[in-house]
Amino acid sequence: MSAPSSEPQAKHRAGFACFVGRPNAGKSTLTNALVGQKVAITSNRPQTTRHTVRGIVHRDDAQLILVDTPGLHKPRTLLGERLNDVVRTTWAEVDVIGFCLPANEKLGPGDRFIAKELAGIKKTPKIAIVTKTDLVDSKTLAEQLIAIDRLAAELGFEWAEIIPVSAVKGEQVGLLADLLVPLLPESPPLYPEGDLTDEPEMVMVAELIREAALEGVRDELPHSIAVVVEEMLPRENRPKDKPLLDIHANVYIERSSQKGIIIGPQGKRLKDVGTKSRKQIEALLGTPVFLDLHVKVAKDWQRDPKQLRKLGF
Numbered sequence: 001m002s003a004p005s006s007e008p009q010a011k012h013r014a015g016f017a018c019f020v021g022r023p024n025a026g027k028s029t030l031t032n033a034l035v036g037q038k039v040a041i042t043s044n045r046p047q048t049t050r051h052t053v054r055g056i057v058h059r060d061d062a063q064l065i066l067v068d069t070p071g072l073h074k075p076r077t078l079l080g081e082r083l084n085d086v087v088r089t090t091w092a093e094v095d096v097i098g099f100c101l102p103a104n105e106k107l108g109p110g111d112r113f114i115a116k117e118l119a120g121i122k123k124t125p126k127i128a129i130v131t132k133t134d135l136v137d138s139k140t141l142a143e144q145l146i147a148i149d150r151l152a153a154e155l156g157f158e159w160a161e162i163i164p165v166s167a168v169k170g171e172q173v174g175l176l177a178d179l180l181v182p183l184l185p186e187s188p189p190l191y192p193e194g195d196l197t198d199e200p201e202m203v204m205v206a207e208l209i210r211e212a213a214l215e216g217v218r219d220e221l222p223h224s225i226a227v228v229v230e231e232m233l234p235r236e237n238r239p240k241d242k243p244l245l246d247i248h249a250n251v252y253i254e255r256s257s258q259k260g261i262i263i264g265p266q267g268k269r270l271k272d273v274g275t276k277s278r279k280q281i282e283a284l285l286g287t288p289v290f291l292d293l294h295v296k297v298a299k300d301w302q303r304d305p306k307q308l309r310k311l312g313f
């Protein structure tokens with residue numbers, strides 16, 4: 001047995017962080033870079049993150065649980081209002097908030113809107129994260145850092161830290177974790193080691209299908225697509241070394257006129273969506289999958305509380 005050291009051991013910390021920022025700021029990509037595996041859903045289309053997805057960073061000294069929220073935006077529908085409520089509730093509950101601001105875009109009204117909301121959440125420490133630094137030169141980056149510092153000063157608060165990162169290049173991602181950890185409360189681990197997310201598998205599978213279904217469709221469609229996984233069952237009577245998971249999922253659209261866009265000529269587009277998402281699902285779950293996709297019309301689901309509940313909102 002070793003003699004007790006006079007230096008007190010650093011206590012284990014565990015807690016929650018969430019990344020906020022306007023659409024496309026790089027929140028999901030950063031979550032993935034920190035966790036080291038694809039858990040959040042990224043896309044170059046704004047507002048694809050519907051569900052609160054948690055990624056978990058396990059370290060010897062800490063457990064950092066990342067909550068990925070949808071972007072705060074001007075609500076136009078019932079869904080929009082619910083999403084904003086989810087965002088605000090999340091902000092008030094976490095131990096630290098990371099505000100993502102892309103290095104390659106000047107601060108705009110969207111950033112100010114979020115910063116103002118942040119200023120109102122007094123107790124939670126806020127870190128400014130300048131994302132996508134690989135896209136700018138050092139002068140532009142320096143100017144952005146100054147502008148971000150000023151933004152907080154104007155609103156009467158201070159950043160706990162300001163840190164530039166590139167999630168794509170993996171630059172400063174480790175340092176970001178080092179800065180987040182001391183802001184977490186002392187606590188034993190909250191999740192078993194090895195857990196990367198507690199998002200139910202069915203929701204993650206639905207998100208992967210939604211992500212594939214969104215790719216390459218017209219700009220007005222994203223908010224009209226919802227995916228519900230109805231069933232995930234291991235196929236019976238398969239040899240032990242050749243399992244197969246049957247997944248039945250419905251892709252919901254608002255109007256039957258949108259059916260053609262999703263399905264494509266001779267069903268080709270839907271087939272591609274199926275193939276693409278199946279590969280991702282297999283990678284996620286680590287098992288071969290048979291994916292059965294159906295397109296259904298749920299009329300005006302965004303405005304109908306009953307439909308929203310059914311679709312998981």
Ligand SMILES: Nc1nc2c(ncn2[C@@H]2O[C@H](COP(=O)(O)OP(=O)(O)OP(=O)(O)O)[C@@H](O)[C@H]2O)c(=O)[nH]1
Nearest residue numbers: 024025026027028029043044046047132166167168
């Ligand atoms: N070059 C570069 N691109 C990045 C970086 N991080 C994210 N991106 C890109 O920026 C786009 C948006 O990234 P996301 O991570 O989906 O952004 P988000 O903030 O989660 O977006 P929403 O879900 O719409 O709120 C994607 O095309 C990413 O590939 C980065 O560090 N460098």
